[in-house]
Amino acid sequence: MKSLKNRLKFHKKYEGKKYGRLTVIGVYGFNKYGAIGTFSCECGNIKEIQLTSVTGGDTTSCGCYFSERLAKRNRRYEDVNLIKTKEYLTWNYAKSRCKRGMYKKKGIKMCESWLNSFEAFYEDMGDAPSKKTFHRKNR
Secondary structure, eight states: OOOHHHHHHHGGGGTTOEETTEEEEEEEEEETTEEEEEEEETTSOEEEEEHHHHHTTSOOSSSHHHHHHHHHHHHTTOOGGGGGSHHHHHHHHHHHHHHSHHHHHTTOOOOHHHHHOHHHHHHHHOSOOTTOOOOOSOO
16 A cells, blocks of 8 residues: 555646636545545635545535525525516416426427516516416417
């Protein structure tokens, strides 16, 4: 078995290399799973991560990428009360009807812009009138 000094020397070849958003600062030790490295992330964070996790592509950031994706997804519907509105419920229900069941069997589809965006649906339809429902033409 290689000495610790030789093992660390072997892992020096990773220093300065970039994997996703992470740059290897150095390899400082080992645990039962392998080498542990110190990484600098593009966002400025410094993190200690299993080297094989980074070089194998399982870890690509310090966690900032996941946080950014989550924030972006949540930003689509910033107002939590939006999902309780009649307009949003109508859009969501119409979308689900077109994706399965009798509507799907008959080939009835929702236009792409509406399917991918509540905002596009709302821009076209506006506020829902009271005591009215939303249906396709030629029922």
